[in-house]
Amino acid sequence: MPVMSNDISPHMPTRPSPPETLQELTTRVSNVAGKTLGQIAHDAHFAIPDDLRRHKGWVGSLLEHVLGCDAGSQARQDFSALGVELKTLPLDAQGQPKESTFVCTVNAAGSASGRWQDSWVRKKLSNVLWLPIEADNQIPLAERFVGMGWIWRPNAQQEAMLRQDWEELMELIALGEQNALTANYGQYLQIRPKAANSRVMSKASDSDGESIRLNPRGFYLRTSFTRQLLEAATILAFEP
Amino acid sequence: MPVMSNDISPHMPTRPSPPETLQELTTRVSNVAGKTLGQIAHDAHFAIPDDLRRHKGWVGSLLEHVLGCDAGSQARQDFSALGVELKTLPLDAQGQPKESTFVCTVNAAGSASGRWQDSWVRKKLSNVLWLPIEADNQIPLAERFVGMGWIWRPNAQQEAMLRQDWEELMELIALGEQNALTANYGQYLQIRPKAANSRVMSKASDSDGESIRLNPRGFYLRTSFTRQLLEAATILAFEP
DNA sequence: TCGGATCCACACCTGGATCCCG
DNA sequence: CGGGATCCAGGTGTGGATCCGA
Numbered sequence: 002m003p004v005m006s007n008d009i010s011p012h013m014p015t016r017p018s019p020p021e022t023l024q025e026l027t028t029r030v031s032n033v034a035g036k037t038l039g040q041i042a043h044d045a046h047f048a049i050p051d052d053l054r055r056h057k058g059w060v061g062s063l064l065e066h067v068l069g070c071d072a073g074s075q076a077r078q079d080f081s082a083l084g085v086e087l088k089t090l091p092l093d094a095q096g097q098p099k100e101s102t103f104v105c106t107v108n109a110a111g112s113a114s115g116r117w118q119d120s121w122v123r124k125k126l127s128n129v130l131w132l133p134i135e136a137d138n139q140i141p142l143a144e145r146f147v148g149m150g151w152i153w154r155p156n157a158q159q160e161a162m163l164r165q166d167w168e169e170l171m172e173l174i175a176l177g178e179q180n181a182l183t184a185n186y187g188q189y190l191q192i193r194p195k196a197a198n199s200r201v202m203s204k205a206s207d208s209d210g211e212s213i214r215l216n217p218r219g220f221y222l223r224t225s226f227t228r229q230l231l232e233a234a235t236i237l238a239f240e241p
Numbered sequence: 242m243p244v245m246s247n248d249i250s251p252h253m254p255t256r257p258s259p260p261e262t263l264q265e266l267t268t269r270v271s272n273v274a275g276k277t278l279g280q281i282a283h284d285a286h287f288a289i290p291d292d293l294r295r296h297k298g299w300v301g302s303l304l305e306h307v308l309g310c311d312a313g314s315q316a317r318q319d320f321s322a323l324g325v326e327l328k329t330l331p332l333d334a335q336g337q338p339k340e341s342t343f344v345c346t347v348n349a350a351g352s353a354s355g356r357w358q359d360s361w362v363r364k365k366l367s368n369v370l371w372l373p374i375e376a377d378n379q380i381p382l383a384e385r386f387v388g389m390g391w392i393w394r395p396n397a398q399q400e401a402m403l404r405q406d407w408e409e410l411m412e413l414i415a416l417g418e419q420n421a422l423t424a425n426y427g428q429y430l431q432i433r434p435k436a437a438n439s440r441v442m443s444k445a446s447d448s449d450g451e452s453i454r455l456n457p458r459g460f461y462l463r464t465s466f467t468r469q470l471l472e473a474a475t476i477l478a479f480e481p
Numbered sequence: 482t483c484g485g486a487t488c489c490a491c492a493c494c495t496g497g498a499t500c501c502c503g
Numbered sequence: 504c505g506g507g508a509t510c511c512a513g514g515t516g517t518g519g520a521t522c523c524g525a
Contacts, residue, residue, distance in 0.1 A: 064495080072496095091499080101505085103498060136499085147516055149501030184506045191506090195495095198510055203494090216492090216507095234522090298519030305519080312518095331521080341483085342519060376521085424484045434485055435500050435517095443516085456485095457516085464483090487522070488506065502519080 019172055023152070026083060028066050030130065030150040038134070039143030041067055042102070047142055060134060061089050064147075078128070085152065086129045090227060091136030092148070098227040099136050104220040107174070107192055115171065117164045122220050126133035129153050131230065151234045162168065166190035172221075179215055189226035195219030207228065256310035258324055263392070266323060269308050270370065270390040278374070279383030281307055289383055299375060301329050304387075308452075318368070325392065326369045330467060332388070345433055347414070356410065357404045359370040362430070362460050366403065369393050372468065386414040389444030391474045406430035419455055421468050429466035435459030 020026040033041055038060065042049045049058040065087060070079040081085040093099040105121045112120035120122050133148035155163065166187040173182050184193045194216050202214035273281055278300065282289045284305050290296040305327060310319040319327040333339040345361045352360035371377040373388035395403065406427040413422050424433045434456050440452035 053499060053510090055510055056512095057499045058512075060499095062512075082516090089498080100499060103496080106495070172485040193505095194507055194509085195498095197494095197509070201493095218497095254517040293521060295488055296490095297521045300488075300521095302490075329520080340521060343518080344519070404492090431484085433483095434487085434518095437487070437489090437516095439486055441515095459518095482524100482525100485523095488520090490517100490519085492506100493518080495512100495514080496510085498510090501505105501507095503504105503506100 004162075006094040007137070016066055017067045018027055021082060023085075026068070026080065026085065026130070027152075030132070033067060034145050034149040036147055037143060038063065038145050038147065040180055041147065042143070052138075052142055060091075061087075064089060064132060078125070079178075080130075084128050086125050086133055086192070088129050088162040090133045092133050094137040094139065097151065098231060101191070101193070101224055102222040102227055103195070104190075104222060106195055106218060107218045112171070115175070117193075120167060122163070122167055123160075126155060126222075131234070132225075133231065151237075151240075153230055162189055169219075177209075180216075182222050184221075189223050191221050191223055192218050193221050194231055254295075256306055259309045259311040259320055263323055263325075266325065266370070267392075268309070270372070273372075273387050274389040275395070276387055277383060278303065278385050281387065282383070285388060292378075292382055297411065300331075301327075302478070303330060303409060304372060316443065316463065318365070320370075324368050326365050328369050328371055330371050330373045330471065332373050334377040334379065338464040338471060341431070341433070341461040341463055342467055343435070344430070344462060346435055347458045347460060355415070357407055360407060360411075361401075362403070362407055364477050366395060367464075371467075371474070386421050389478075391469055391477075393474070404428055407460075424461075428464075429463050431461050431463055 008202045015023075017029075020029060039049060041047075042063055045063065047063050047066065050059055053059060065079060067088065070087060072079050072081050078084050090102070091099045105125050108121070117123055130150055130152050132150040135145035135148075137145075166189055170182070170187055170190065170192055173179070173186065180194055182192055184194065196217040199216060201217060203217045205215045207211055261270060279289060281287075282303055285303065287303050287306070290299055290377045293299060294377055305319060308320075308327065310327060311323050312319050318324050328342055330342070331339045347367050348361070359364055370390050370392050372390040375385035375388075377385075408480075410422070410427055410430065410432055413419070413426065420434055426432065436457045439456060441457060443457045
């Protein structure tokens with residue numbers, strides 16, 4: 002390490018302060034659009050792994066850092082002041098969403114009230130900054146480009162579809178059918194395992210109130226849903 | 242690291258398997274009695290710190306390791322098969338207990354039922370292996386001797402005293418007098434802070450059911466109590 | 482003296498997601 | 504292809520206790 006003065010060194014990796022306005026956020030988004038992950042990581046003094054196999058969340062963490070997210074693993078949006086949630090959107094060689102999108106864990110209190118209006122899923126998805134990123138594994142990680150992000154708010158139809166899926170899934174949970182609850186349920190929103198490995202168990206209760214242990218699970222958006230969002234956003238970009 | 246075969250190297254630090262009988266445990270206790278912490282740490286391939294200021298739990302962890310405790314921060318006794326809890330007892334230059342003894346945290350469910358019979362404190366203290374250890378700070382850590390441990394079960398009088406203190410303290414908590422609950426309460430069992438620092442806060446509820454945040458606290462045995470236990474054990478040792 | 486403050490290790494949990502086999 | 508399995512970083516909680524100032 003070089004000698005440091007009492008001043009903050011301009012060469013130290015510093016996390017930007019959170020954007021205070023939506024305009025400030027979109028400016029930052031424009032600034033990363035068209036850059037490679039290698040460039041962005043270099044500028045942010047982030048070490049870049051060879052691939053994502055053992056660093057699955059690396060891209061998301063890098064962009065959270067660069068854009069100035071401030072909600073350190075807390076139960077609120079990534080940009081807490083703006084109520085905006087950041088989601089990277091990995092694209093395959095055809096420019097289509099490659100993976101499902103994790104939303105949040107299936108907590109016993111997915112909603113304390115049991116109502117969609119109060120659910121974590123709705124809160125998380127009410128205001129999302131989607132950031133498309135090349136994710137074809139043929140491309141070395143450092144050479145993958147970041148696309149232009151856009152902010153999405155569900156329209157009435159989209160929210161109705163998500164709500165329908167959520168209510169179906171929550172009902173299965175309420176009925177205690179948690180072991181029968183596979184990823185096959187839900188048209189656009191599904192429930193899948195979410196854990197370090199399949200031997201991890203969390204506390205829960207069955208329909209008789211008996212304490213049982215289950216694999217932790219999470220809500221995910223299917224790629225069929227994010228593909229629609231991406232198409233709609235792409236069309237808008239070509240309008241006058 | 243030296244080359245390793247497929248066999249377990251006899252020189253690797255290995256935690257002994259838990260003792261399966263009380264006799265096996267007392268044999269192990271005899272084997273550490275009269276040794277210094279330096280000897281024990283060396284034999285167990287434990288690095289020894291200069292002092293305990295920044296390693297307050299080191300002695301306890303060392304002896305848990307050497308004696309084969311198996312309850313890795315779980316809600317059960319250290320020797321789960323035997324139902325025995327290990328407590329080191331630090332002695333001052335006069336051979337008297339120097340510090341209070343931590344028992345367990347004051348959980349919202351210190352007892353789910355609110356009854357002494359079901360409390361964590363009673364469970365933890367029902368069967369304790371006390372291990373006296375020199376703790377005069379004039380003596381370098383490595384040179385401090387371990388004494389002869391003994392197993393204690395509360396007699397009727399001792400349990401009555403602990404129960405009385407516990408019920409008094411739990412009542413103050415139930416009344417929501419948590420902020421007024423200082424370490425002054427309780428003749429032998431007291432409640433004191435238990436956290437990384439005084440800014441750490443945990444979730445709790447006040448008497449109106451309002452959610453509040455408090456300093457985490459723990460139950461401790463006063464030295465006046467452990468001094469009595471030590472005296473009684475010492476006298477027994479001199480009887481025929 | 483002792484009540485209040487503090488320290489380390491390590492397990493566990495959460496949020497970031499992608500991997501990979503049938 | 505997609506459902507089930509898995510991986511890392513970092514924060515929080517728990518268990519081991521002793522420190523230290525008024």
